[in-house]
Amino acid sequence: xxxxxxxxxxxxxxxxxxxxxxxxxxxxxxxxxxxxxxxxxxxxxxxxxxxxxxxxxxxxxxxxxxxxxxxxxxxxxxxxxxxxxxxxxxxxxxxxxxxxxxxxxxxxxxxxxxxxxxxxxxxxxxxxxxxxxxxxxxxxxxxxxxxxxxxxxxxxxxxxxxxxxxxxxxxxxxxxxxxxxxxxxxxxxxxxxxxxxxxxxxxxxxxxxxxxxxxxxxxxxxxxxxxxxxxxxxxxxxxxxxxxxxxxxxxxxxxxxxxxxxxxxxxxxxxxxxxxxxxxxxxxxxxxxxxxxxxxxxxxxxxxxxxxxxxxxxxxxxxxxxxxxxxxxxxxxxxxxxxxxxxxxxxxxxxxxxxxxxxxxxxxxxxxxxxxxxxxxxxxxxxxxxxxxxxxxxxxxxxxxxxxxxxxxxxxxxxxxxxxxxxxxxxx
Amino acid sequence: xxxxxxxxxxxxxxxxxxxxxxxxxxxxxxxxxxxxxxxxxxxxxxxxxxxxxxxxxxxxxxxxxxxxxxxxxxxxxxxxxxxxxxxxxxxxxxxxxxxxxxxxxxxxxxxxxxxxxxxxxxxxxxxxxxxxxxxxxxxxxxxxxxxxxxxxxxxxxxxxxxxxxxxxxxxxxxxxxxxxxxxxxxxxxxxxxxxxxxxxxxxxxxxxxxxxxxxxxxxxxxxxxxxxxxxxxxxxxxxxxxxxxxxxxxxxxxxxxxxxxx
Numbered sequence: 001x002x003x004x005x006x007x008x009x010x011x012x013x014x015x016x017x018x019x020x021x022x023x024x025x026x027x028x029x030x031x032x033x034x035x036x037x038x039x040x041x042x043x044x045x046x047x048x049x050x051x052x053x054x055x056x057x058x059x060x061x062x063x064x065x066x067x068x069x070x071x072x073x074x075x076x077x078x079x080x081x082x083x084x085x086x087x088x089x090x091x092x093x094x095x096x097x098x099x100x101x102x103x104x105x106x107x108x109x110x111x112x113x114x115x116x117x118x119x120x121x122x123x124x125x126x127x128x129x130x131x132x133x134x135x136x137x138x139x140x141x142x143x144x145x146x147x148x149x150x151x152x153x154x155x156x157x158x159x160x161x162x163x164x165x166x167x168x169x170x171x172x173x174x175x176x177x178x179x180x181x182x183x184x185x186x187x188x189x190x191x192x193x194x195x196x197x198x199x200x201x202x203x204x205x206x207x208x209x210x211x212x213x214x215x216x217x218x219x220x221x222x223x224x225x226x227x228x229x230x231x232x233x234x235x236x237x238x239x240x241x242x243x244x245x246x247x248x249x250x251x252x253x254x255x256x257x258x259x260x261x262x263x264x265x266x267x268x269x270x271x272x273x274x275x276x277x278x279x280x281x282x283x284x285x286x287x288x289x290x291x292x293x294x295x296x297x298x299x300x301x302x303x304x305x306x307x308x309x310x311x312x313x314x315x316x317x318x319x320x321x322x323x324x325x326x327x328x329x330x331x332x333x334x335x336x337x338x339x340x341x342x343x344x345x346x347x348x349x350x351x352x353x354x355x356x357x358x359x360x361x362x363x364x365x366x367x368x369x370x371x372x373x374x375x376x377x378x379x380x381x382x383x384x385x386x387x388x389x390x391x392x393x394x395x396x397x398x399x400x401x402x403x404x405x406x407x408x409x410x411x412x413x414x415x416x417x418x419x420x421x422x423x424x425x426x427x428x
Numbered sequence: 429x430x431x432x433x434x435x436x437x438x439x440x441x442x443x444x445x446x447x448x449x450x451x452x453x454x455x456x457x458x459x460x461x462x463x464x465x466x467x468x469x470x471x472x473x474x475x476x477x478x479x480x481x482x483x484x485x486x487x488x489x490x491x492x493x494x495x496x497x498x499x500x501x502x503x504x505x506x507x508x509x510x511x512x513x514x515x516x517x518x519x520x521x522x523x524x525x526x527x528x529x530x531x532x533x534x535x536x537x538x539x540x541x542x543x544x545x546x547x548x549x550x551x552x553x554x555x556x557x558x559x560x561x562x563x564x565x566x567x568x569x570x571x572x573x574x575x576x577x578x579x580x581x582x583x584x585x586x587x588x589x590x591x592x593x594x595x596x597x598x599x600x601x602x603x604x605x606x607x608x609x610x611x612x613x614x615x616x617x618x619x620x621x622x623x624x625x626x627x628x629x630x631x632x633x634x635x636x637x638x639x640x641x642x643x644x645x646x647x648x649x650x651x652x653x654x655x656x657x658x659x660x661x662x663x664x665x666x667x668x669x670x671x672x673x674x675x676x677x678x679x680x681x682x683x684x685x686x687x688x689x690x
Contacts (some may be wrong), residue, residue, distance in 0.1 A: 241496050311533035315596070317494060319546035319603050320523035329545075334536065 053400050053407070060401025063189035063202060064144040064152040066115065066178050070094040070123055071137040079134045082127050087120040088112070091142070098183075099174060107170070114174060116143040116202050141185065146201040146394035148175055152184060155393060166393060192401065196367045197383065201394025204387070206402050208369050212282055212362070212377030213351055213409075219286020219373055220293055220350050225343055227290075228297030229332075235298070236305045237327055256295035263292040264359025272360060279361040280376040288360055289350040296349070300342025304335035337424040344417040348410050354381035380406045442467040442607060442637040443488060443525075447502035450483060450492065457483045459661040460502065465607070465654075470629060470638045472652035472669065474645060476684065479658040481641045485609050488639060489525040490518050506607070523550055526600030530612040532592035534584035534599070539576050542584045542595055543567065546603035562602055569635075570598035571628050590621025597628065601636075608632065610640040614647065626651050645685055649673050657681045 011017065070090050077085035095111050096102065102111050119142035126140055127133050147167045150156050152175070162169050178184045196208030239245045267288030271277045277284045308331055316326045332339075357363065357379050363386065370377035378386070380402060387399040443465040450458040458480050465471050465488075473481040486492045487504055490511060503510050511521050523546070535542050543563040546552075553559035563580070567573040572594045576587075584595055593613055600608055610629070614622040629638060629651045642648050648655050649669060656666040657678075665672065665681045676682040683689050 309533075311529065311531060312535065313494070314491065314527075314529060315533040315535060315599075316545075317491065318489070318522060318527035318529070319549075319599060320519045320521075321545075321549055322519050325549055329549075330535065 050407075053403050055400075057397055057400025057402075057404045059153045060192060060397035060404075061189050062153070062186050063191065064149040065141040065185050065187055066144050066148070067139055067141055067183040067185070068094045068098060068115070069137055069139050071097075072127055072134050074135060077127065077134055079131075082131055082134060083124070085124065085127070087123045087127075090123055091115055091119050099177070110168075110171060111174065114145055114148050114171060116145050117200060118143050118203050141187075143191070143202055144184075146392065147171070149202050150393050151175055152179075152186060153397075155397075192398070193405075196369050197365055197378065197386070198367060201390075201392050201398055204395070204398055206380065206383060206405050208366055209378050209380045209383035209402070210405065210409075211370050212285075212366070213379045215282035215370055215373045215375075215377060216285045216289060216357075216362075216379055217347055217351060219283055220289045221343070221347060223287060223290035224293040224297055224346070228294050228343075229301050229339060231294075232298045232301030232305065233327055233332070236302045237323065237331065252295050252298050256299060259355075260292055260353050261355040261359065263288055264356030266291065267356060268359045278374050278376075280364045280366070280378075281374045282362075282370060282377050282379075283373040284360045285357045285362045285377075285379065286373065288356045289353060292353065292356060293343075293346040293350050296346035297339075297343050300346070301335070301339045304338035304342065305331055307338065308334050337420050341417040341421045344413050344420070348413040348417075351379075351409060351413065352381055352406065354379070354385050357382050358385075380409070439466040439469055441465065442507065443639075444505045444508075445484075445487070445502065446505075448484070448487060448504060449501040450480075450487065451499045452495070453497045457661050458487070461663045463656055463663055463666060465637060465639055467637050468633055468635075469654055470633050470640060470652040471654040471656065472648035473639065473641045473656050473658060474643075474648050474684075475658035475664075476689070477643075478660075480661040481658050482611050484658065485527075485611055485639060485641050488607070488609055489522050489527055491522075491527065493518060523603045524605055525607040525609060526603060526605035527609040528593070528596050528600055528611065528613050531616050532589055532596050534587075534592050534595050536583065536585050538581050539567075539584045539587075539595065540580040542599050543602045546599060550603055552602075552604065566598040566602040567595075569601055569632070570594045571624060571631075572598055588621075590617050590624065593617060593621070593625060594628065597625070597632075601632075605636060607637045607639065610638065612641050612643060615643065622647070645673075657684060659684070 068091070071093060072085070072090065073093070076087070076089045076093075092108065092112050095115070096108070099111060102108055122142055123140060126138065144152070147156075148171070151167055151172065156165060156167055156172075158165075158172065175184065191203060192205045193210075194207045195203065195205035198204040235245065235249065267284060271284045271287055272279060277287075312330055312334070313326055316330050321329065362378050363382055364376055364378060365386070366376050366378050368375070384399055384402045384406065387395045387402060441464045445461050445463050448458055448461040448463075449456065461480075461484055463471075463484075473484065475481050483492070486495075487500065488511075492498050492500065500512065504512055506521070506525065509516065511525075535545060537545070540563055543566050544553075544559050547559060547562050553562055564573060564577075567576060572591060575591060576582075576595075584592065587595065593616075597608070597610075597613070614625050617625065626647060629640065632638060633653075640648075640652065652669045654666065655669045655672045657664045657672070657676075657680075659680060665676060665678045667677070672681065673685055676685060
């Protein structure tokens with residue numbers, strides 16, 4: 001025991017050990033710096049993305065209206081048949097009265113151009129709602145043409161040379177005159193939310209696309225949810241552990257990674273060319289997206305079933321429950337919050353998908369609102385694609401506004417998924 | 429006549445295995461077990477870890493069916509009918525031979541529904557009143573009624589471990605089994621809960637036949653009338669509990685119960 005005479009120094013207090021400790025701390029610090037910068041970068045990208053969409057798109061929810069006094073004169077409206085009046089002339093007369101110094105033919109045509117084509121229809125609708133207006137004058141708020149709308153929202157550079165502007169000096173003067181008299185108003189754009197597509201930006205809406213997406217998702221859910229859950233339950237609980245089951249499993253996992261356009265091609269080949277289902281219809285889009293969503297649902301359902309402790313299965317079997325009873329009384333109810341979460345996330349992915357829909361003809365220009373899954377329709381992301389492709393300045397804000405509508409739906413769906421998980425999931 | 433004479437001396441045999449062999453894939457876990465389980469007695473299965481006690485227990489109500497890649501050989505009879513026969517319905521078998529597991533595993537349902545689930549799926553109660561009676565009598569027999577009668581609607585998963593295990597026993601009693609298999613029912617419990625369950629096992633013996641796997645030799649000595657010692661998938665020795673612990677016939681048994689290995 002002579003060694004005890006040596007001074008007691010721990011091996012952990014030596015210089016080399018201290019150096020190791022310093023290096024370890026340095027490594028940890030560096031790792032944290034890298035992680036935090038990655039997070040910051042992600043946040044910056046997200047802000048840029050959302051910021052640019054919102055900045056471009058918020059004005060899409062607003063529209064410009066102008067006030068005009070119109071006269072339902074006997075010259076243009078037949079009292080016995082008010083629906084067939086010449087309402088365009090009524091609008092023009094109203095404008096003429098408002099700007100009496102405009103007399104030249106081409107100038108009058110330009111003057112009529114500050115009111116949207118919808119204006120004449122609104123004048124007609126006001127009369128049909130209240131036939132007693134015939135022969136009287138009335139002040140109406142009419143939608144402005146897209147150029148006026150753009151000018152009012154400040155998207156027109158007044159300092160630019162006239163020939164490079166969408167809107168000439170003369171029209172700017174008219175609009176300014178209207179604005180000065182308080183005859184120009186920026187109001188919430190209900191048309192944008194309620195109506196279908198249009199060639200005129202001020203009349204185009206996402207209503208048709210929202211309905212189309214709704215029908216598509218309904219078909220997708222009805223087809224893929226029961227099929228996917230059924231397949232997953234069979235694979236997880238009943239299938240013998242054989243080679244062919246393994247092969248199916250590998251294929252399902254691969255299917256989840258197949259590019260969505262391939263599903264579109266499959267939908268085109270099978271649903272349109274072989275089964276002759278209607279083109280551009282939500283039923284075909286829904287079936288195609290159901291194929292795409294199916295692997296996701298199968299995988300999440302299997303994961304949810306695997307997540308249930310085997311002790312529950314044993315407990316149920318031990319009191320004499322059959323395999324089907326174990327599944328229907330315990331496994332499925334307990335796994336349901338996670339299954340639904342997975343299904344909703346799959347649905348959200350389907351909602352944001354455009355490529356497969358292009359393949360089955362859902363890229364069509366559809367003005368009417370679809371009233372069922374077999375009506376021609378388009379979907380929100382496809383609508384975004386269509387508008388992004390349009391040359392008119394007015395569609396720029398519509399594109400971003402449609403993206404905002406799409407994002408609201410996606411966030412709502414993901415929020416629902418989180419809620420279901422938090423609220424109903426049973427923890428052990 | 430011979431059998432009738434035998435019943436006067438020794439209790440009737442409720443379950444009997446002959447040459448029971450079992451493989452998990454290629455690995456043999458049971459190497460021919462011949463064991464008689466006497467009616468209205470507690471039979472304890474003891475032995476070191478991995479000796480096949482639990483596997484053997486699971487053969488008695490065919491819980492082994494649920495494990496992949498298991499092959500069995502030999503016979504297991506319940507009242508002289510081979511339970512491995514095709515004619516035997518496994519659901520009915522498990523209603524007759526109940527099981528309590530090592531870790532308490534109540535369903536994530538209310539106390540009431542935990543007990544009522546078995547009777548419901550087997551149609552043991554004609555109406556709500558009968559079901560209530562079954563729930564109450566099962567809980568009483570498991571010694572849990574006094575503690576839970578006011579909160580039958582509470583989630584069973586919120587109870588203490590000892591209460592949960594007694595609930596699991598009540599749950600298996602509720603389907604009116606003849607045999608109850610217990611796989612180390614006290615290993616996850618504190619000493620006080622363990623003592624309560626041991627008392628309970630002794631009470632239950634009058635009505636049911638019990639097979640219990642335990643790692644705790646004192647427990648085997650306290651609760652059982654018969655003890656079987658397993659080692660490496662073989663049944664080394666089986667005898668009355670007092671005889672086995674006091675004068676083991678096999679030297680391996682003696683080594684194990686005196687703590688020289690295991």
